[in-house]
Amino acid sequence: MSKPVIEVKNLEKVYEGAVPVHAVNGISLTITQGEFTALKGPSGCGKTTLLNMLGGLDQPTAGSIAIGGVDITTLSENALIDFRLRNIGFVFQAYNLIPVLSAQENVSFIMLLQNRPKEEREARAQQLLEAVGLKGKEDKRPGQLSGGQQQRVAVARALASKPQFVLADEPTANLDSQSTANLLDIMERLNKEEGMTFVFATHDDRVIKKARRIISIEDGKVLSDD
Amino acid sequence: MIFKVAWRNIWRAKVRSFIVIGSIAVGIWAGLLIIGFSFGMNNERTASAIGTTTGHAQIHHQDFDAEPLSTAVIADSATVVALREKVEALPFVSGTAQRTVLGGMINSAKSARAVRIMGVWPEEERLQTTLADYIVDGDFFEDSGRNRLLIGEKLAKRLGLKLRSKVVLTFQDAEGNLSRASFRISGIYKTLNATWDEFHVYVHHEDLEKTIGAPLVHEVLVRFEETVDTEEKAGALAAAMPVGLAVKSWKQVRPELGFADDMMAIMLVLVLGIIMMALLFGIINNMLMAILERRRELGMLMAVGMNKRKLFLMILVETLMLGFVGGPIGILLGDLSTRAMMRIGIDLSSKQDGLAELGVQSMIYPEIVPSYYLIIAVMVITTALIASILPAIKALKLNPVEAIRGI
Numbered sequence: 001m002s003k004p005v006i007e008v009k010n011l012e013k014v015y016e017g018a019v020p021v022h023a024v025n026g027i028s029l030t031i032t033q034g035e036f037t038a039l040k041g042p043s044g045c046g047k048t049t050l051l052n053m054l055g056g057l058d059q060p061t062a063g064s065i066a067i068g069g070v071d072i073t074t075l076s077e078n079a080l081i082d083f084r085l086r087n088i089g090f091v092f093q094a095y096n097l098i099p100v101l102s103a104q105e106n107v108s109f110i111m112l113l114q115n116r117p118k119e120e121r122e123a124r125a126q127q128l129l130e131a132v133g134l135k136g137k138e139d140k141r142p143g144q145l146s147g148g149q150q151q152r153v154a155v156a157r158a159l160a161s162k163p164q165f166v167l168a169d170e171p172t173a174n175l176d177s178q179s180t181a182n183l184l185d186i187m188e189r190l191n192k193e194e195g196m197t198f199v200f201a202t203h204d205d206r207v208i209k210k211a212r213r214i215i216s217i218e219d220g221k222v223l224s225d226d
Numbered sequence: 227m228i229f230k231v232a233w234r235n236i237w238r239a240k241v242r243s244f245i246v247i248g249s250i251a252v253g254i255w256a257g258l259l260i261i262g263f264s265f266g267m268n269n270e271r272t273a274s275a276i277g278t279t280t281g282h283a284q285i286h287h288q289d290f291d292a293e294p295l296s297t298a299v300i301a302d303s304a305t306v307v308a309l310r311e312k313v314e315a316l317p318f319v320s321g322t323a324q325r326t327v328l329g330g331m332i333n334s335a336k337s338a339r340a341v342r343i344m345g346v347w348p349e350e351e352r353l354q355t356t357l358a359d360y361i362v363d364g365d366f367f368e369d370s371g372r373n374r375l376l377i378g379e380k381l382a383k384r385l386g387l388k389l390r391s392k393v394v395l396t397f398q399d400a401e402g403n404l405s406r407a408s409f410r411i412s413g414i415y416k417t418l419n420a421t422w423d424e425f426h427v428y429v430h431h432e433d434l435e436k437t438i439g440a441p442l443v444h445e446v447l448v449r450f451e452e453t454v455d456t457e458e459k460a461g462a463l464a465a466a467m468p469v470g471l472a473v474k475s476w477k478q479v480r481p482e483l484g485f486a487d488d489m490m491a492i493m494l495v496l497v498l499g500i501i502m503m504a505l506l507f508g509i510i511n512n513m514l515m516a517i518l519e520r521r522r523e524l525g526m527l528m529a530v531g532m533n534k535r536k537l538f539l540m541i542l543v544e545t546l547m548l549g550f551v552g553g554p555i556g557i558l559l560g561d562l563s564t565r566a567m568m569r570i571g572i573d574l575s576s577k578q579d580g581l582a583e584l585g586v587q588s589m590i591y592p593e594i595v596p597s598y599y600l601i602i603a604v605m606v607i608t609t610a611l612i613a614s615i616l617p618a619i620k621a622l623k624l625n626p627v628e629a630i631r632g633i
Contacts, residue, residue, distance in 0.1 A: 057529055057627045078533060085531020092630060096526035100234035105227065112227050113532050161531070 002032040004066075005165050005197050006054055011063035013049050013220075023049040024060070025220035031165070031199060036191045038200045038211035046220040048169055051201040055088050055167045056080045068164050085113055089158030089166035093173045095150040097142040103129055103153045104138040110160045128156035132186050148179025152186060159190065165197035172204045184210045228536065232544035236551075239516065243548065246512045250552025251559060253501040254602055258560025261494055262592030263572065268490050269593055271586050272476070272483050273453065274418045277356045279426070280476050281323070281447035283460040285313070288472040290327075290444060297402065299442045300471060306443045309468075313448060316466065318459050320449045323350035326434055327444040330397030332377075332427060334385035341381070341427050343397055345434040345442075354449050357415060357428070364389045364413035373433045374412035378423025382414050389414060395427070399438040407437045418587055498602065502609045509610060513545055513617035524621050525629025538618045545614035546607065553606040557599055567592045 006029075013024040023046045031037055039047040052058035053065060056072045064071050067087055075083055084090075097106045107125035116124075129138055132152040142150050151171060158166045168187075172180040188210055190196045200207055208214055216223040236243045276282055287298040300306055310322045326345030331338055348367040352358050358366035367374055375395075377387060387393065391411050399405045409429060417423055435441050450459050460475035467473055477484030517524065527537065568591055574581060575588040 052627050055529070081528065081531055081533045083531075084529065085533075088531075090526075090530050092526065092529075094522070094630075096522060096630060098231065098523060098527075100231060100238060101227075105230075109227060109231075110530055113530075113536065157530075 002034050004030045005033050005035075005068060006031040006199070007064075007066040008054070009064045009066075011050070011053065011065065012061045013046070013053060013058070014061045022220050024053065026063075027217075027220070027222055028063075029215065029222065029225065031197065033164075033197055034191065034195045035213055036188065036198050036211055037213040037215060038202055038208050039215050039217055040203055040208050041217035041223070042203065045217045047201040047217045049220075050217065051167055051169055051199070054199065055090060056084050085110070085161060087164045089161060089163035091151070091154050091158050091166060091168035091171045093170040095142065095147070095154045095174075097150055097153055097157070099142050102139045102141055103134060103145065103149075103156075106142070106153055107156045107160045110157055114161060124160060125156070128159055129153070131159075131190065132156045133182070146179065148175050148182055151175060151179070151183055155183065155187060155190075159196065165199060168198060168200045168202075170202055170204070171200065172202070172207055177206070180204070180206050228540050229543055232540055232547055235516070235520075235544050236547055239519070242512055242515065246508055246548050247552040247555070249508050250505055250549060250606065251556035253505050254553060254556025254606065255559040255563065257498050257501050257602060258557065258598070259563055259567075259592070260497055261595055261598045262560075262564035262567065263590060264490050264494060265595050266568075266572075266590050266592040267586055268486055270590065271418070271486070274587070275422075275480055275483055276449075276453060276476050278360060278417045279355065279357065279419070279422055280479050281354065282450040282453065282456050283448040283463055283473055283475050284479050285309070285446040285448065285463075285467065285471055285473055286444065288470055290472070299444055300446060301443070303441055303443070306446070309471075310446060312466065313446070313463065316463065318450050318452075318462070320451045321354050322449070323347065323354040323447045324443045325351075325445040325447065326431055326438075326442045328397040328434070328438075328442075330395055332381075332385065333394045333396070334387050334391065336386040337384065339381065339385065339425075341395075341425055343395060343434070344426055344428045345431040346428055347431055351428075354447055357417070360415045360417045361413050362416045364411070366413055367430050369412055371410070371412065373407060373409040374430055375409035376413040376415055376428035377411055378420075378426060379414050379416040380420050380424045381427070382411070384424070387411055395429070397438075405437050407433070409433070494598070495601075498605055502605050505606075506609050506613050509545060509548060509613035510616055512548070513541065513613065514620060516544070517541070517617045517621050521624060521629045525624055525626040528624065529626040529630060534622050537621055541618040541621055542611070542614045545617070546610045549606045549610035553603060556606075557602065561594065561599075564592050564594055568594070 009028050011024050011027045012022065015021040015023055027050060039050060041047045049058065053060050060073060064073055072080060072083060098109065101109060104125045107128055108121040111121040111124065126138065129135060132155050134149060134152055137145060137149065145153065172183060175183065184207060187198055191198055200211065202208065215225045285300065287300055290298040301309065306324060310324065313319055313322055324347060328343040330341060330343050332341045352366065362379055375393065389411055392408055393411065394406055394408050396404060396406050415423065431441060448463060450456060457475050457477065460473055464473035524537065572590040573588065574590060578588040581588055
C-alpha cells in the first residue's frame with residue numbers, strides 16, 4: 001500500500017456574503033503516492049476551490065489538510081509559501097510562464113528560489129525539458145513556443161522543485177487535441193516511470209479518460225470516487 | 227537570475243521604461259546644469275570679491291569693529307613689517323598688503339555721503355588685488371600729484387563727480403579729532419560689486435599721513451595660494467597671531483558672500499529634492515503600472531513559492547535598475563553640457579545691471595562640482611528605493627489565487 005501524500009478531513013470552505021456559499025462542503029479524501037487523479041465536475045462545483053486548498057493557496061473554513069503528514073492549515077503564511085516551494089508543483093490553465101525568461105530559465109527559476117546550485121539547476125532543467133520533449137527549445141522564450149509547448153515547460157517547471165505531487169488546474173483547457181494528447185502522454189509517463197503524483201481539476205473528457213482515479217464533485221461534495 | 231529577470235522586465239514595456247529613464251536622465255541633467263551654473267556664478271562672485279577687495283583673510287586689531295576706526299590700529303610700522311614677514315612665511319600664504327581704514331564723509335559740490343576711506347600702498351595693492359584692473363577712467367595712482375582719490379563709478383554718479391573733480395573728505399585723525407582734506411579724483415573704478423563701489427574710496431597712504439600725522443595700519447590683507455579650505459587656513463593664521471590681533475576669513479569680512487554660499491548649498495539640495503520628488507512620482511507610477519500588468523505572473527510566482535522577501539527584492543532591483551540606467555545617462559549629459567558651457571560661457575549681458583548689484587559678471591562660466599555627482603547618485607538611489615516601496619507593497623498584497631484567475 002502506497003503512503004498517503006494528501007489527507008483531507010471534513011474540509012469546508014464557506015464564502016461569506018449576503019448568502020453564504022458552501023464552495024466545499026465536508027470533503028474527506030486521501031491521495032496516495034503515484035496516483036493519477038482527476039477531480040471532475042461542472043463549473044462552480046468547488047473543484048478549483050478544493051485544488052487551491054490542497055495547494056495551500058486558499059485557507060479552508062474548517063477541516064484539515066495534511067500533506068506528507070504536515071497539517072498545512074496550521075502553517076503561517078511565510079511557512080506555507082516555503083512549504084509550497086518544496087512540496088507542491090503547480091500547472092496552471094494559462095501556463096503562467098515568465099515571458100522574459102527562456103524555457104530553461106523558467107524551469108531553473110523555481111530551483112533558484114530553492115537556492116540550489118547553478119550546475120544542478122541547469123542540469124535538471126535540461127533533463128526535465130528533454131523529458132517533456134522540448135530538447136532543442138531550451139533557449140526559446142514562451143512567446144516563441146506554441147501553447148502545448150508552453151504547457152510542457154510548465155510541467156517541467158512544476159517538477160523542477162521535486163515536489164511530493166503536482167496540482168494541475170484545467171491544464172488542457174487552452175490546448176488543441178494534439179497538444180492535449182502529447183501533454184497527457186508526458187504526464188502519464190512521468191507518473192508511471194517516476195511515480196509522480198498528479199491531481200487534476202478538469203472537465204476535459206480527454207484528461208478524465210486517462211485518469212486512473214476519478215473523483216466527481218458536485219455542490220462542494222464528493223459525488224463519486226472510483 | 228533575479229537581476230536578469232528585473233533587467234529584462236524593464237524592457238518589456240520599452241516606451242514606458244524609456245520615458246521613465248529619460249525623465250530621470252533629464253532631471254539629473256537639469257540638476258547638474260543648475261549646480262554648475264550656481265557654483266559658477268557664486269564662485270565668480272567670491273573670487274571677484276576676494277581678488278579685488280577682500281583678500282582671503284584680514285588681520286585687524288581685536289577692537290577694529292567696536293572702536294572708532296582710527297584708534298584700532300594693528301601696531302606701529304616696524305611691528306607691522308615684522309608681522310607681515312611672519313605671515314608671509316606661512317606655507318599657504320601668497321602675499322599681504324596693508325591698509326589704513328577710516329570712516330568718514332565725502333562731500334562734493336552737489337552732495338555728501340558716508341564712506342569708508344581706504345588708504346593704500348599702491349604697489350602692494352596692485353600686487354595683491356585686482357582693483358587696478360577695474361579702473362574705467364583715469365589711473366591707479368600712477369600720475370604724480372597730491373591728494374589723489376579713486377572713487378567708485380556709482381558713487382561718482384551719485385555725487386555728480388568726474389575725473390579731476392574736487393571733493394572734501396572728513397575723517398578722524400590719530401588723536402580722534404575731525405580732520406578735513408581736499409582730494410582730486412584721479413581714477414574711477416567699477417568692480418563687479420556695485421555695493422562696494424558705492425561705499426569705498428581709495429587714497430594714497432602718503433596723502434592721508436599728511437593729514438593724520440603718521441601711517442596708521444588698520445588692516446593687513448592676506449592672500450592664500452588657493453581658494454580652498456580658507457576657513458581652516460584662516461584658523462591657522464589666527465593661531466600664529468600675537469595677542470590683541472584678530473583674523474577674519476573672507477566669509478567673516480563679507481558675511482553676505484559666505485551666506486550666499488551656504489544659501490546656495492541649501493537651495494541646490496532643495497532644487498535637487500524637488501527634481502527627485504517629481505521623479506519619485508514618475509517612477510512609482512511606472513512601477514505600479516508594471517505591477518498591474520504582471521499581476522498574473524506575480525501571483526504565479528507567489529503560488530509556486532517565491533517568498534515575500536524575494537518578491538520585494540525583485541521589484542526593488544527593477545526600480546533601482548531604472549535609476550541605474552537613467553542616472554549615469556543624466557550625469558554624463560550634465561557633465562558634457564556643463565563642460566561645453568564652461569568653454570563658451572553663458573551670456574547674461576541683458577541682465578548686466580542687476581548682476582552687478584550681486585557682484586557678478588554678465589558672462590557666467592559654470593563649474594563642475596564632483597561632490598554633487600555623488601550627492602545626485604545617492605539621491606537617485608534613495609529615490610528609486612523609496613519609489614519601489616509602494617509598488618512592492620502592492621505586489622505583496624496580491625492574493626495568488628485571485629491574481630492567477632484575474633485579467
